[in-house]
Amino acid sequence: NAGVTQTPKFQVLKTGQSMTLQCAQDMNHEYMSWYRQDPGMGLRLIHYSVGAGITDQGEVPNGYNVSRSTTEDFPLRLLSAAPSQTSVYFCASSYQGGGNYGYTFGSGTRLTVV
Amino acid sequence: SQQGEEDPQALSIQEGENATMNCSYKTSINNLQWYRQNSGRGLVHLILIRSNEREKHSGRLRVTLDTSKKSSSLLITASRAADTASYFCATEGQSGYSTLTFGKGTMLLVSP
Numbered sequence: 001n002a003g004v005t006q007t008p009k010f011q012v013l014k015t016g017q018s019m020t021l022q023c024a025q026d027m028n029h030e031y032m033s034w035y036r037q038d039p040g041m042g043l044r045l046i047h048y049s050v051g052a053g054i055t056d057q058g059e060v061p062n063g064y065n066v067s068r069s070t071t072e073d074f075p076l077r078l079l080s081a082a083p084s085q086t087s088v089y090f091c092a093s094s095y096q097g098g099g100n101y102g103y104t105f106g107s108g109t110r111l112t113v114v
Numbered sequence: 115s116q117q118g119e120e121d122p123q124a125l126s127i128q129e130g131e132n133a134t135m136n137c138s139y140k141t142s143i144n145n146l147q148w149y150r151q152n153s154g155r156g157l158v159h160l161i162l163i164r165s166n167e168r169e170k171h172s173g174r175l176r177v178t179l180d181t182s183k184k185s186s187s188l189l190i191t192a193s194r195a196a197d198t199a200s201y202f203c204a205t206e207g208q209s210g211y212s213t214l215t216f217g218k219g220t221m222l223l224v225s226p
Contacts, residue, residue, distance in 0.1 A: 031213075033213060033214075035216075040218065041218055042202055042204075042216035042217050042218045042219055043157075043202070043204075043214075043216040044216070045213055045214070045215070048213050058213065090156060090157065092157075092214075101159060101162070102147045102149070102159035102161075102162045103147070103157075103159060103214060104159070105149075105156040105157040105158070105159075106156055107155060107156040108155075108156050
């Protein structure tokens with residue numbers, strides 16, 4: 001089991017560029033979500049999905065787009081990168097209700113927007 | 115807005131000592147979870163306690179939950195240098211959709 005796989009691990013973008021952060025899980029989890037983590041902060045929810053074809057906004061959705069065409073994949077798109085989007089991005093997945101094992105997190109994508 | 119607030123923000127102890135971290139939250143929850151994050155790494159799930167539970171143990175970890183006070187504590191007994199990490203509490207609300215709301219974390223330093 002690979003768990004939750006995020007690519008790339010590091011990325012530098014210029015202001016205005018777009019890109020897609022990839023997230024894939026092989027645990028057949030229904031729920032997937034994207035968080036961002038800024039220095040000295042906890043994680044803040046960007047978007048989440050409760051199943052294929054269903055997505056919803058979290059706390060900080062502006063500037064990001066998501067889709068969920070399969071159970072396994074949940075890509076995060078930055079539409080027009082801004083310096084304020086410099087952050088570490090984490091993808092997570094879980095069974096409904098967190099199960100007994102909570103969420104499984106990917107290792108993160110460190111994004112710098114210059 | 116962040117649901118949980120950990121206390122203290124930073125904790126420094128010696129190996130062998132116990133470490134206690136506290137978490138307070140604001141709204142009703144389905145469960146509360148604790149995660150560990152080593153520097154530069156992803157989060158690792160430690161333990162989950164449901165709203166109808168008061169205490170839970172896992173190895174050297176002990177978690178308590180007081181829903182009347184909207185608070186939880188994480189106790190790590192006999193700390194080791196390898197326990198050095200940031201610890202986050204996260205709450206899952208009762209909305210029916212599984213999303214977590216995180217606190218800002220406690221940074222634990224265990225010195226040999």
